Amino acid sequence: MAKPMQPPKMEALKRRIRDHRREKNAGEGMFVRETFCLTREEARQKAREWFDTFPKAAYWTEVESWRQIEGDRIEFTMRRLPSAD
Template identity: 45%
Template structure:
């Protein structure tokens, strides 16, 4: 097994450990408003809604004006 294969497999296993019991991968961001919008767009572009069931699951504005939001998606396309 090549070192690159080991690294790839390790990364895949790490992603699987991050899955919640419901099978979805969640990632939470805390960013200024414009950066939050850009990050959400990038995430949706990288994991299209149709194949990954990607959504903004939760969001809120913090007292300092930043946006905290959680993106949810399936770990792989159907």
């Protein structure tokens, strides 16, 4: 008799997702990405700083992804073109 499948451990699952995203994005040299984990207010300030420094119209700047984590902290990834050329 086959054993019922066990769900993967959360840390192992997070690691596989992170590794998959890195592999997927390895060929996408077009964008510069930076991930932050800040308090809600600090996250807003950092996003404004990126949009002020790298205007959306020229650099295609955007908040690529975000999530709220414990302690009212926000983990988010900013994305932009390397230059406005």
